[in-house]
Ligand SMILES: Cc1cc2nc3c(=O)[nH]c(=O)nc-3n(C[C@H](O)[C@H](O)[C@H](O)COP(=O)(O)O)c2cc1C
Ligand code: SF4
């Protein structure tokens with residue numbers, strides 16, 4: 001089981017306490033009061049308005065307004081409606097959803113129940129990446145406890161509302177985190193993303209109206225119901241309210257999880273919370289939001305971790321997975337690892353993505369070996385540009401951005417490889 | 432019949448949870464793996480019958496996912512994460528030493544049919560690097576000696 005975060009907030013304050021993962025322990029700490037309030041005292045519209053008013057944005061990577069997304073679900077339709085909880089968490093550098101499932105499965109379930117009431121969904125599919133066997137066991141146990149207590153099933157909390165939860169385990173494919181790839185996988189198919197439109201709210205799981213939200217997104221919801229939109233807006237920035245759980249990894253003294261308000265400065269997280277780079281070495285660069293997000297060089301860490309500020313530096317919050325690299329790090333090797341990952345995980349439907357990820361990886365590996373040419377840098381940027389905005393899903397963009405970021409800030413590393421016909425960073429991590 | 436009666440019962444329970452039977456195909460494939468470690472042509476035919484699809488449709492799904500296998504597997508799957516955060520903390524060195532310890536290259540299996548070792552992409556344990564997955568269990572904050580002991584203890 002994951003250690004509780006070094007810094008906790010409302011999501012994680014009880015995470016050091018094993019009992020919080022059980023229904024009994026959760027109830028003792030005020031659990032399920034928010035769901036009871038929503039189902040007994042609030043209309044679905046009122047719940048949606050409250051969540052809209054809180055400004056909660058999806059924590060799965062794209063940052064879409066959660067209340068607004070819920071409002072897209074058709075009303076009064078006679079088709080069954082579904083929710084999907086995206087627990088595929090496979091963006092490299094991210095491990096917060098695992099924590100939320102291992103230590104707070106009922107918090108997530110309560111959020112799901114509230115969302116189900118708000119959207120009129122009769123069933124939720126929780127899709128958990130296949131490698132997360134232990135977190136999935138915890139979620140399944142929590143679901144069974146909730147059924148036994150009458151918090152799920154035909155008559156939720158004796159209100160007449162019916163809701164079922166089905167847990168499905170994935171089987172190892174990054175692309176199943178993309179919401180329509182996930183839907184295909186849920187239906188027992190290859191996880192190849194669908195063309196949009198139609199969007200999931202019209203045509204989702206098994207062809208029915210569906211809302212997809214991330215594990216963390218659901219986990220915030222009970223707190224908003226209980227304490228209100230104003231309270232929630234007391235954390236974070238005006239445009240990005242609430243806390244999030246940052247995962248810090250790589251060359252830091254205290255790698256781990258930190259629940260902090262959105263808008264906390266990146267240098268504060270890296271140096272103060274995570275203890276900075278160990279061994280007296282200097283910092284070289286930081287990827288701020290999971291592998292898909294462009295890197296920032298050491299001099300640009302004075303930025304609040306919220307999309308409105310990160311965008312000015314041509315990067316984004318993504319999943320809040322912060323990867324720290326010290327001065328020994330060869331950025332061409334970093335590019336090798338990143339481009340290999342995307343080449344390996346492309347689902348292959350779109351030419352730009354399938355061929356582009358392959359070419360980028362091949363060229364970058366050639367440069368690392370010392371066999372690259374000056375012209376290769378231009379070719380890389382050209383390939384990356386052609387991969388953006390033209391494919392079925394955003395994976396292709398996500399593959400292009402980090403390479404563009406590395407070339408924007410560390411072009412010198414690439415040029416040195418070409419000039420010296422070898423990797424000039426002997427101290428760098430091994431490939 | 433290669434899929435046992437017990438697994439068939441569990442598959443039927445899974446099917447009942449979904450609006451369309453095929454939703455239970457991944458759960459069914461997990462059950463077949465728990466029983467046999469891979470999906471043989473025979474198992475694929477039986478699954479195809481249960482789900483009223485064609486065997487090649489079953490195998491198409493099997494081949495898409497890293498955790499499903501179409502051929503018999505060694506008793507244990509060992510995967511060292513080599514994505515960036517783990518590589519920054521020595522994962523490649525760990526993998527190379529474990530390869531040497533077992534006498535096989537990543538992707539290969541030991542001759543005694545005990546272990547297949549390979550690398551894997553991020554497993555959601557980045558702060559606890561280097562790490563490896565042994566079947567369904569994570570081992571985190573590894574050093575080479577402890578990792579070797581874990582492998583040596585496998586049956
Ligand atoms: C390539 C790709 C991978 C993704 N992986 C995940 C993932 O592992 N988990 C997740 O919650 N969202 C992931 N997303 C985002 C989802 O498509 C979707 O936007 C999200 O689950 C919506 O939930 P939210 O609004 O609560 O953030 C991914 C998107 C792309 C393009
Ligand atoms: S962009 Fe890439 S991952 Fe997405 S659908 Fe196209 S080929 Fe598949």
Ligand code: FES
Pocket residue numbers: 092093094512513514515516517518552553554555556557560562
């Ligand atoms: S990079 Fe190895 S677990 Fe994330």
